[in-house]
Amino acid sequence: MELQNYIKESLNIKDPNIIFDDKMETHSTHREYHAKLDYNPPKCPACQGQMAKYDFQKPCKIPYLETVGFKVLIRLKKRRFKCKACGKMTIAKTSLVRENHQIPNIINHKITEKLMSREAMTKIANDLSVSVSTVYRQLDRHEYQTDLNHLPQVMSWDEYAFKKGKMSFIAQDFESNKIIAILDGRTQAVIKKYFMRYSYKIRKRVKVITMDMFSPYYDIAKSLFPNAEIVLDRFHIIQNLSRAMNRFRIQIMNQFDRKSHEYRALKRYWKLIQQDSRKLSDKRFYRPTFRAHLTNHEIVKRLLSYSDELKQHYELYQCLLFHFQEKQTEHFFGLIADTIKEVNPSFKTVFSTFLKDQDKIINAMMLPYSNAKLEATNNLIKVIKRNAFGFRNFTNFKKRILIALNMQKERTNLILSRC
Ligand SMILES: [Zn+2]
Structure with a gap:
C-alpha cells in the first residue's frame, strides 16, 4: 500500500481511480509500472441504465515523464463496463490520457513547452520517449x-x-x-x-x-x-556607407605594390578606417607594421598620408557618419548633394540611392524604429x-515558429483545439 502511494506521488498522478501495483520493473532503458483504472459503474451513456463492471482491457502502454533519471512506461489496464439494460460497453475514463489516446496530457503539454524552445523535433521526441509523429501531431493541434x-x-x-x-x-x-x-x-x-x-x-x-x-x-x-x-x-544605411569606404580603401591599396609598406599597412588596419573616428582608442601600443608605438588615431593619420584622395573620402565618410548619428538631416543630405559629382564611383552609387530614398532615410534618423x-x-x-530537418512542409514550419515566438507572449491567439 505504501509503495504504490509513493509511486503515484512521485509520478504526480492525481486520478484517484488509478491504483498502482507494488511491483515495478527496472529495465536497462526504462522503468515499467503497472496500474489499474477502476471505479464504480457509471450510468449508461446510451440508455441511462445501470452498468456493471465487466473485464479489464488489455494493458495500454503509456509513455510517461522521466523520473529520477529513468524513462517511465506505465502499463495501464482500464476497466470495461457493460450496460445491464442495452448491453453497451464503455471503457473507464481518466484525466491522465484522453479517450482513445495513449499519450498522457501531461506529455502533450511538455511537448508544447518544448515546441516553444528551439529544440529539434527528433530531440523532443527522444527526450519524452514518444515518436516523432506524436510530436508532429501535437504541433498540428495548435491552430493559429x-x-x-x-x-x-x-x-x-x-x-x-x-x-x-x-x-x-x-x-x-x-x-x-x-x-x-x-x-x-x-x-x-x-x-x-x-x-x-x-x-x-x-x-x-x-x-x-x-x-x-x-x-x-x-x-x-x-x-x-x-x-x-x-x-x-539604420544599420543597413550605415553599412552601405561603410562598404563604399571599404571598396575605396581597397582601390587605393591596390595602387601600391603588394610588398610595399603602404599596401601592408592599408591591409592590416582596414578596420580603423571603417570605424567612427570619435571611437578610436587613444591607447598606445607597439605596432610592428610601423616599428613604432602608436595610438589608433596616429595610425589612421599615417594611413591617410599615403593618398590625398583617401584622406578626402575618409573625411567625407566621417562627416556623414557624424551627421547621421547626430540626426542632422540637412547637413547629411546637403553634403551628399554637394559632393556626389566629385566622389569616387563606389560612393556615387550609394549617394544616389540615398538621395532617391531620402524621405525613408530621414525617417530612420528621426524615428526610434x-x-x-x-x-x-x-x-x-x-x-x-x-x-528541423523534418520541415519540408511550410505549414508545420510556420506553426513551429509561431509557437516559439508568439506563444509565450499571447496565449489567446494560439488555441489548443482539443487537449
Ligand atoms: Zn444502456
Whole structure:
C-alpha cells in the first residue's frame, strides 16, 4: 500500500481511480509500472441504465515523464463496463490520457513547452520517449488564428530563406515582437493577398513600417498602408556607407605594390578606417607594421598620408557618419548633394540611392524604429530551421515558429483545439 502511494506521488498522478501495483520493473532503458483504472459503474451513456463492471482491457502502454533519471512506461489496464439494460460497453475514463489516446496530457503539454524552445523535433521526441509523429501531431493541434481586427501601429518587414532558393516574407509587431505574418513566398501578389484580408480601416491605422534598404516592398507597403511611413533600417544605411569606404580603401591599396609598406599597412588596419573616428582608442601600443608605438588615431593619420584622395573620402565618410548619428538631416543630405559629382564611383552609387530614398532615410534618423528586433527573430528562426530537418512542409514550419515566438507572449491567439 505504501509503495504504490509513493509511486503515484512521485509520478504526480492525481486520478484517484488509478491504483498502482507494488511491483515495478527496472529495465536497462526504462522503468515499467503497472496500474489499474477502476471505479464504480457509471450510468449508461446510451440508455441511462445501470452498468456493471465487466473485464479489464488489455494493458495500454503509456509513455510517461522521466523520473529520477529513468524513462517511465506505465502499463495501464482500464476497466470495461457493460450496460445491464442495452448491453453497451464503455471503457473507464481518466484525466491522465484522453479517450482513445495513449499519450498522457501531461506529455502533450511538455511537448508544447518544448515546441516553444528551439529544440529539434527528433530531440523532443527522444527526450519524452514518444515518436516523432506524436510530436508532429501535437504541433498540428495548435491552430493559429489571425485577428483581422488588429494590426500594430509599427511593423517590421523582412524576408528569409525557408529553403534554398525559396524566400519567405515575415512581418513582426515592433512593440510586442509578435509575428504578424509568415508567408510562403514574398512576391507582391502573396503579400497583397495576405494583407487585403484586413479592412481598409484597419490598414489605415498602421503608422510605420521598418524595412531594409533596397527592399522590393516600398511600393506595395505604400499601396496597402496609405498612412504608413517607411523607415529604412539604420544599420543597413550605415553599412552601405561603410562598404563604399571599404571598396575605396581597397582601390587605393591596390595602387601600391603588394610588398610595399603602404599596401601592408592599408591591409592590416582596414578596420580603423571603417570605424567612427570619435571611437578610436587613444591607447598606445607597439605596432610592428610601423616599428613604432602608436595610438589608433596616429595610425589612421599615417594611413591617410599615403593618398590625398583617401584622406578626402575618409573625411567625407566621417562627416556623414557624424551627421547621421547626430540626426542632422540637412547637413547629411546637403553634403551628399554637394559632393556626389566629385566622389569616387563606389560612393556615387550609394549617394544616389540615398538621395532617391531620402524621405525613408530621414525617417530612420528621426524615428526610434529599426529592423533590429526582427533581425533577432530571424536569427531564432534560423536556429529552429537548422534543428528541423523534418520541415519540408511550410505549414508545420510556420506553426513551429509561431509557437516559439508568439506563444509565450499571447496565449489567446494560439488555441489548443482539443487537449
Ligand atoms: Zn444502456
